[in-house]
Amino acid sequence: MIDLTHIRREYLKDGLRAKDLPVDPMALFELWMSQAADANLSDPTAMVVATVDDQGQPWQRIVLLKRFDEHGFVFFTNLGSRKATQLKHNSHISLLFPWHMLERQVAVTGVAQPLSTAEVVSYFMHRPKDSQIAAWVSKQSSPLSTRGVLEAKFLEMKQKFSKGEVPVPSFWGGYRVRASHIEFWQGGANRLHDRFLYTRQEATSAWEIERLAP
Structure with missing residues (x-):
């Protein structure tokens, strides 16, 4: 066994306070994405995408986010890929943005909805x-x-x-992830990290915010 317990560091870059949170999580996500891009991080749009197969086994891979707005997070893929095949049977999905250098991460859970043909063609023609x-x-x-x-x-x-x-190949398309939960994580000293979870209220589409213990 290789012991890695000596690899440690403190998280001291920033903090996240309730008073600074916007009502809409996408406003905070836009700010953080902009800051990640401005910090010249390698692949700031890279996200871990998790899906589940028909045996209940989770699978993960890194995919690039191509668009986001109040309606969700958009990515593109081969429709015969493992992720697309799994989403046909189970549309629940999770995204994770690991911005290590900023001591931040954003986790999203929700449902993946296929994009329209028009949206797919529009993006494909710009590649x-x-x-x-x-x-x-x-x-x-x-x-x-x-x-x-x-x-x-x-x-x-x-x-x-x-x-x-x-x-555009007939077997190529994309998905929009409609988020039900968005969690923002900011590293803190002594492992006292700041975590805030936004939960969508389906009846009103408003977001409930709660602080989580690190």
Whole structure:
């Protein structure tokens, strides 16, 4: 066994107080995302996405957030991927933004709703052309014998779409996560971290706020 108990540090960068919380959690999320981007963090939009398979086994992977507003958090994926297959059977989902350098994290739980065709096309047409082609190449989450097979397919499709626009694959789409809970975590000295949980009240769509023990 490798002992890691000696790896420790104090969290002293900031604090989070109830008096500073906005009524709408998306306002605080927007502020924190902006600060993460301004701090030049590597991949500030990266989030851990957790889904559950039909055996009840959770799976996690890192995905990039592409949009967010009062309606939810948006990401895109191959619709044949493991995450998409699992969301067909169980639309409940969890997101985690791990902004370690700012001693912050945001955890979101909710339901993933498929995006409209118009939303998918709008985003796809703004991707770099090589990224559009890559969407055609990978049968995401399926077994692959060698990397060479993937690279050969990419070159084949690049030749095929060398002229004109790249169409949106029928097997590519996206999801909007409608949050039911959003938790903000700010590291604190002596492990006395600040945690605030926003819970959506379905009857009114208003948010209830409560402080959680660290």
